[in-house]
Amino acid sequence: MGHFEQRPRGTGVTRRIYLSLREQIESGIYKAGAKLPSSRSLAEELGVSRTTVTAAFDQLISEGYIQVRQGSKATVASTGGPSRVSRPQLEPKAIPKLSDYARRVMALPSHTSAGLAPLKHDFRYGDIASADFPKLLWRRALNAAFLTYRERLAYEHPAGNPRLRQALEGYLWRARGIRCEAVRIIIVSGSQQALDLCARVLVNPGDSVVVENPCYAMARNVMLAIGAKPVELACDNDGMDTTRLPDPARIALAYVTPSHQFPLGGVLSVGRRQTLIEWANLGNAYVIEDDYDGEYRYDVSPIPPLYLSGQDKVVYVGTVSKTLSPTLRLGYMVVPGPLVEPLILCKQIADRHSSGFEQDALATMMETGAYERHVRRMRRRNAERRTAFLTAMREAFGSEIEIVGTSAGLHVVVWFNSLRSDEEELFAEAARKNDVGIYPVSRLFAAKGDPRAGFIFGYASMAVEPINKGVAKLFEVFQSKRFHA
Structure with a gap:
């Protein structure tokens, strides 16, 4: 039994014996059917109690590595457990069978810089200064959420915290001129989830979708992952060139950033806005309006959201990633009535609901006016x-x-x-x-x-x-x- 490393007694001895025996079984030192030393002799050799060895044996038995019959020594199970000896023979068949969706995702360029060494x-x-985060205000709001009496901790409504949806109804009216009922607001885990949910609800593999060129990479990736065929429309200082819109009858949806085209910064002109809404009305296409940084206007007056021109055809997407932090993963959608139920049900399947405590905290900041002062x-x-x-x-x-x-x-x-x-x-x-x-x-x-x-x-x-x-x-x-x- 020289394969065991002699170690001092104490906590963890049972686990070391278990790991050592498992290693010898997996490596083939003890083959299927081979007898192991008795618990008594093994205990004497290692200088530990028999109870310690028995506990290690019990773990091996529960995992199917060994079996014990009354009056006989423990033997290696005929299956041999997850034997490493047999693994090379399985390698040719070990290639995972991935879905079409997974293969499409793996083929997409990520262009991510996350994880790279930090630069001065x-x-x-997309990065926000850490010093800008309202740490004290957020901590107070989050503490209040933690300390609020709850009879029980339970899954929440997938559409989001009712307080936050109500607070957003008022905020969107004050900040962006959007009048909507709270029932049309859905809280999501960042605007990225909003785009993904819209794609899942509105697009089938093979469908065509209109996107800007250039375009927010993760928006295009969402469409490609779902199996859609992007129709790229060039952008200039007036945003997307809507004179090039294809036949709306064969388009599932259009994705635009009308208030601040990403990345070129153009604003979709009034004429082009009207053309886009008329185009959507002619067919059966919806328009996703990504208002990713609508809070930041400097030399011009706030641009009215596209949502105001076509509430029945526009899904308005907003986020707090640019005002608070991208790490919070909090965003929201204002959606046409017919899309409310399917989007909520798909949200429920995706992640049940976004984090409840953070939603409570944001609702508190909005209700008290702290959020708008921070903005x-x-x-x-x-x-x-x-x-x-x-x-x-x-x-x-x-x-x-x-x-x-x-x-x-x-x-x-x-x-x-x-x-x-x-x-x-x-x-x-x-x-x-x-x-x-x-x-x-x-x-x-x-x-x-x-x-x-x-x-x-x-x-x-x-x-x-x-x-x-x-x-x-x-x-x-x-x-x-x-x-x-």
């Missing part, structure tokens, strides 16, 4: 960051660049006039080596017409000084020209 000057869009504070701070970024970039690069989408949101797109599109990844890699994160815009195009290199710059995660230093370091990389293809 990271202009990644106004964030609008001022991000206006300062935006001004600092634009000033630093223009002073450093001058005529070398063109910046678009500056009137709203938390990002801009910067075109580099002297860099080619095929140099985007090289420039981004060179910048990362110098502790600066920039992100190529070509990743968001199905087909890119502009031959220049372009990058999305988010500025909401840094204070003014790091923004200025990051731009200065980027200009040094640009001047070095080491990244040219």
Whole structure:
């Protein structure tokens, strides 16, 4: 029995004996039908109590590794447990049989930068400054949610917390001019889930869907994962080119970001809004309006949501990811009446409901006015960051660049006039080596017409000084020209 490592007595001895015996069975040292030492002799050899060894045997018996007959020594079960010896023979058949959905998802580009080493000057869009999160207010609201008396802890309604839905009814009227009943509001785990639920409810594999070009990558991925065929419509300063809309009779839905086109920043013009709604009414298509950063307007008045023009055809999607934090995973939908029940039922299947305590906390902040005060504070701070970024970039690069989408949101797109599109990844890699994160815009195009290199710059995660230093370091990389293809 020299295979056992002698260890001191104490807590965990039973588990060490169990693991050692299991290892010897799985490796084939003890083959099927082989007898194991008696519990008495094994206890004497290891210097432990017989009860300790018996407990290890009992665990092996419960897992099917060994069997014991009255009056006989324990023997290795004929099945041999999950024997490692036999595994190589099974490898050719071990390829998982994946669904079509899983195969489509695995084929999609993720373009994620999550998990990469942190950078000192990271202009990644979607990140929010940690210092901006209202920690004290949120802690108070969350504590109140925890301490609220509940007769029992139970699953909640998949549509969301009634208080939060009621609070959102008032907030959307004040902030975006949307009049809706709370019964049409569904709380989701971020706007990404809203897009996924809409795709599952409205799109079948093989259906065509209209998307913008360029487009929010995760929106396009949702449609591709469901098996849809994207019809990409080019975007300019007036948003999606609705003159190119296809026959609505063969389209399941359209996805747009009309108040601040992602990523170029254009605003869907009044004429194009009217054309889009008329187009949806002619067919049987719904429109998803992703109002992902509608709280942030700087040089222009708030843009009325598309929802106001076609409530029966538009699914309005909002989120707190840009106002509070993307880590909260809280968003909401305002949906046409016929879609309320199917979306709620699909939400229930997806995750039963979004986190109840966080919904309670957000409802408290909205009811007390704390949320809207926080939004106004964030609008001022991000206006300062935006001004600092634009000033630093223009002073450093001058005529070398063109910046678009500056009137709203938390990002801009910067075109580099002297860099080619095929140099985007090289420039981004060179910048990362110098502790600066920039992100190529070509990743968001199905087909890119502009031959220049372009990058999305988010500025909401840094204070003014790091923004200025990051731009200065980027200009040094640009001047070095080491990244040219």
